Amino acid sequence: MGHTSRRKFLRQSSLGAAGYLLGSGLVNSSFAATAASRTPAILGGQPLFNAASWVKWPMWIQSEDEQTLIESIRSGVWSRAKLVDEFESKWAAAIGTKRCLTVVNGTNALITAINRLNIGAGDEVITTPYTFIASVQAILANNAMPVFADIDPATYQVDPAKIESKITKRTKAILVVHILGLPADMDRIMAIAAKHNLVVIEDACQAHLAVYDHKTVGSIGKAGCFSFQNSKNLPIGEGGAIVSNDDKYIDDCFAAHNLGYAYGTSTGAIAGDSFMRASKIRLTEYAAAIGLAQLKRLEAQTNTRHENAAYLSSMLKDVEGIKPIKLYDKVTRGAYHLYSFRYDPAGFKGMNRAKFMEALRKEGVPCSGGYKVMHTQEFMREAFSSRVYKSFYSQKELNFETYKQRNDCPKNAALCNDAVWMTQNILLGSRKDMEGIAEAIRSIQKNAGKI
The missing domain is CATH 3.90.1150.10 (Aspartate Aminotransferase, domain 1)
Structure with a gap:
C-alpha cells in the first residue's frame, strides 16, 4: 500500500x-x-x-509523561538544547553505540546517513524490495541508484545470497532494512560487505531494540537509522536518529543537520563558519521530552x-x-x-x-x-527522468522497462x-x-x- x-x-x-x-x-x-x-x-x-x-x-500516561514536556514548553527553550542532548545520550546507550544524532524524521536520518558516507550520483546502493518507500527515497535523494536484491520468503528480509550477484564496480553500500522490526541475517551481510569493501547502513526505523547475536540492531553496521513517527514502537509524532560508533562520522552528520556549521572533529577553514552544503533538520526540545517519556516503557x-x-x-x-x-x-x-x-x-x-x-x-x-511491489512505481520513473540522473547514468541504465526487469524480485512479488x-x-x-x-x-x- x-x-x-x-x-x-x-x-x-x-x-x-x-x-x-x-x-x-x-x-x-x-x-x-x-x-x-x-x-x-x-x-x-x-x-x-x-x-x-x-x-x-x-x-x-498523563501522570507520568507530562511534567518534562510542560516544563520544556513553559521554558521557552524550544530549539535543540539539553533535552535533545539527553535523549541522544539515552538512545545511544539503549542501542549500544557511542553516539546518536537526532533529526526531524527517519527519512532524513537515512538521507543524511547515506550522504555523509560520500554516496551520490553514479553510485549504486543494494537494498531490499520489501520495505517502506522512505528507504528507497533516501537513496534517490542522494542521486544514487537503488538496486534490489530479492528476499528470504520465510523471514521477509533481504536474502544475502541474492546480494552478492547484484554487486558491480559502482556499488558503494548495502542498505539493510530490518523490516517489520525483525533483524536481517547480519553475519552473512557483514561478511559480504567486508569481502567487497562495502559500507553497511542499517535501516532500523521499524526495529527499536531488536537484538541479533547479542547486539541491538543499528549498532552492527557503520550507521543505524531509526524513525519515531507516530505509529512506531517509540512514537514522538515525527523524529529520527542516526547512531554510530564513529565519532568523526557523527560529527559530520551533526554539521549536515545544522546548516553545515562545524561541530566537534568536523572543522571548516574558518572556525565557526559553515563549511558544507547542508540542511537544517534539528529535533525540538518538546519532541525530545515526548521521546524521553516513551523511552521509559x-x-x-x-x-x-x-x-x-x-x-x-x-x-x-x-x-x-x-x-x-x-x-x-x-x-x-x-x-x-x-x-x-x-x-x-x-x-x-x-x-x-x-x-x-x-x-x-x-x-x-x-x-x-x-506493501506493494516497490521498483515498478512511478516515483522511480520520475527520478530517472531528472537532469541529474540523465547526467550520471547511461540511457540504457535509465530505461525504466529494462530497469524493472533487472530488478525483478519474484519472491518479493509473491x-x-x-x-x-x-x-x-x-x-x-x-x-x-x-x-x-x-x-x-x-x-x-x-x-x-x-x-
Missing part, C-alpha cells in the same frame, strides 16, 4: 481503550465456543473482539511484543494455509513493529486474501495486506500478494488476546466454504 494509506491503516488500527497492557476486551473471554461450533462474525456470529479491545497507540513493551508474537506463532504454525514469519537463529528479540503471516487460499477452500482479511476484521482484529499484517499495539494485549486471534482464524478456516 502507499505511504498515505499505510499510515491511515496504522492510525485506525490503534484506536481503542487507553492504558498500558490492557486486559482483554473479548466479548467471549472464555473461548468456550470452539472454532468448529461458533459462527464467524462475517456470517452473523458474535465478534470475538469489540472495538475497544486493543491498546491505544500512541500511549500517553520501551524495554518492557518490546519484551511483551516478542513474547506475544512467539505465543501467537506457536498457535498458528499448524493452521493449514497460515505460515507465520520466522526469525533467524541468532535473533534473540524481535521488535515486531508489525506481526505478519503468509496466507494461502488453498488452506481456506480457495478464499482469497481480501475476503479472509474482511472476515478477520469482522472479528475485531485489524489487519492489512502490507510476498506482496499473500502477506497479512497486524500492528504492534495488538501484541501489547494479553495471552488471552493472542488466543482470541488464533481462535478467530481457526473459526474462519472451519467455515471457509460458507464464507
